[in-house]
Amino acid sequence: MSALGKVVRSGVGRKRVQTVVIGLAAAMAVTASVLAGSLLVASSAPFDRAFAEQSGPHVTAQFDAGATTAADLEASKTAAGVTAAAGPFPVTSASPELDDGPKLPPMTVVGRADTGGPVDAVALVEGTWVTGPGQVVLSADFRMPDQVGRTLRFPALPGAPELRVVGVARSISRTADLWVWPSQVAALTPPDTAGGFQVLYRFASAATTEQVDASTAAAVPAQGLSGTRTWIAARQDAVKESALFVPFLVAFGALGLVMSVLIVGNVVAGAVASGLRRIGVLKALGFTPGQVVRAYVAQALLPAGVGAAFGVVAGNLLAIPVLAETSEVYGTTVSPVAPWVDVAVVAGTLGVVAVTAWASAWRAGRLRTVDALAVGRTPGVGRGRWAARLTSGLPLPRPVGLGLAHPFTRPARALAMLAAIVFGTTAVTFAVGLAASLSDVQDARDHTTDVVIGADRPGPDRGLPASLDVAAVNAAIAAQPGTLAHFSTSRREVTVAAFSGSTTLIAFDGDTSPGDYRMIAGEWFDAPGEAVVPSPFLGATGTRIGDTVTLDDRGELVTVRIVGEVFDLQNDGMQVFTDAATLTNPVVSNFGIAVRPGTDVTTYLDGLNAALRPLGVTARAGQAGFSDMLLTIVALTTFLTLLLIAVAGLGVLNGVVLDTRDRVHDLGVHKALGMTPGQTIAMVLASVAVVGVVGGGLGVPLGVALHDAVLPAMGRSAGTGLPASSFAVYGPTTVVLLAFGGLVIAVLGALLPAGWAARTRTATALRTE
């Protein structure tokens, strides 16, 4: 073995802890970066990726079975311009009920014997595909818990068929809500209708709406065609939901990458710097600066390479659940880690290792040999003595005082640890804030009231009797003990002058507080003629608060002045909320009631329904739209945060390891003078406490700032402003606890090396003179 090789080998062997830490840092950095990189990849154009993967249809066409034949449709699959097609699948629309009661809205039911095919290769998320009649696969977009094994009933159909849920699948193009065995569709088709066919087409030319339209006109038979849905429309739908989360996951990915680079650079630079004395010895023996540099780069690359290999494996394994959650959020299919991410991350990490090692060793290699020899002995003579003097005067146990002064002796190292803790605390603060904000957004977009009569929430009509005595209903509600507040709504489809597309006008009568509408700007209306609108309405119509808009209700013009911007995403935010008195003859379609805290809703309903019976309506409990998206996001956030904390802790660990190594002789002296292991641990922990507290103090405001920057970006990409309540998530207690988190990271990172320090053999330590 060459002299250089020997030096490298003995360097790696002798500095075992250092070597392990470099390996560990590389492993963690690679793991974190693989995850972060995969998140970034998954977050860029999630729909397009999944659409390509599933060979999604450019057009989903539906035909009336009474007006066309399967054979005609089969022929259209080979028309000019069609590159691939699937179907015709039997299709119908049906309204099922879940086994535990709730009625579901009308659903598109498609008969399909398998998931694959040249178009719309549906991905099974859970369970199995249907293998015969009596079974059903749900679309993953329903997001109901524990779906598999439940039963869907169709009581309105002849024979009241029942289907068992055997699986959950995702079609990125949402070609169906339910998939059943093809022969089952007939049984789910209402007797008075002929049913239909679904054909999925992919075209050679489909990049723009115009191209899709042209291709459709050329290839899809007009005979019996009852509707089409283009991939561009599907994409808009999908992107609208997931757009909210893209900036969030991107921020996490970026944080992970930055931290990885920071920690690896930090660890390697520290390792090389701590080898200065040895570098001096090597040069005294006749090594050239070049050889020294090569030796140290190799010494760092060796363990980093091993660590990176482990990191890639760990990263890819951890990516499986993380990307599964991500796909859940984006409503896309799960894809494995892109190989180029692995390659780029490993190359990047080793590159950072090599460059930092090279830079630090180059500096060391150029150091005059005498200086290098001296460095190891008395590092930064006299630095930070003021701190030692200060702490010796403090009424603290001496080991704690000694430890508190440590960071000031080696400011550069303390700064590196500080950076790790700042990043860690920033990540935690950001994550905690976002989880709180998202839960608030979720809460704010749900306007379901405790008790409803008629439609579930202000919005879609659900047929209250035309001759309903609204005043009597209101009186019954008001008279019912336990009523806190209530309102009624009327709904109209209107158009806004000079803007195509329909807008829903919702007029409130009564106390609107049960609807929990939150303002982004301005005020809730409080007089006839005033209105509030969601952000998308303002954007789409180019109006602002203070403007007056004229709404056309089939010829009858209603003029309202916009007094506020409200947070609401229903009907894509194309809604106008106003007072019932603004309209001339409102037709009530919904009542919303909030009950007093502590009221039992079941008992309340019994009482209210007894009073309502003569009026011909029934009240029921409001059913909040269930979304496990939030759980997914929280799970994802928790996982990523834990990883970043671990990386930050490793940064601290590295710093303390280097410090302990430098202080091994002093540690020996302390012990010879009677310092117990407990006191040693106290000293080491105290040495990181200052850094932890300062890091926490800096990290929290940074995390809050990041949160406050990312949150509006999330809103913007979803086309909405966010209510103030979504921003105000950092209470004083939270802030204090988060700032304390810096200390926790510091202590966790220092615990292990503190234990090592406590166990250092005194006799050995004293021999290193």
Added chain:
Amino acid sequence: MTTPLIELHAVSREYGEGPPALDRVSFSVRPGEAVAVLGPSGSGKSTLLNLVAGLDRPSAGTVTVDGVRVDGLGEAASARYRRAKIGMVFQFFNLLDDLTVADNVVLPAQLAGMDRAEARARAADLLGKLGVDRHARAYPGRLSGGERQRVAVARALMNRPALLLADEPTGALDTASGEDVSALLTELNAEGQTVVVVTHDLALARRCTTRTISLVDGRIADDVSAEPAR
């Protein structure tokens, strides 16, 4: 016959393979004795001292100091034992460079949890007695070797140890400073302090001790008690 302060029984210490650093060493030291441990470099002198100080554990045999079985102590217990019973002086002083002279000296008392004011007062006393009080606020790096060793002795005496151990205390000093330190040790012994000095300097041994134990290759080659000094 008084009970011995130090009692070693068949003590061996091996480091991996090779000949043991100490090979079945037995001897005892009475309170008030001043013992020199002599021997060439590598003969096991420091190893012996470390075992007595509880800094290291024997591979075999027992070490008893002032009634305490030192060889069986855990880390924390041996630290407390050192605090209470042992003062140590080293060849290279082992002062902490980042602490002032005074802070170095009070450290053992602070570790033992002695009252602040009391500890400061005793440190000032000791520094005065050893003639280095004017350096109390200086850092060790500023002091001469002889002065540093005086500070180290002051620190060793801080907790009024039953036993003062010194490993080549004059080894890093010029002749004059060396004699100065050995005179200090003689003086302390005259006041009743039990002292064990490791050295390979025969002259030093003669001057300040009443008994010499010679080690060769980890074994006691010789154990001579001189007439009580002067």
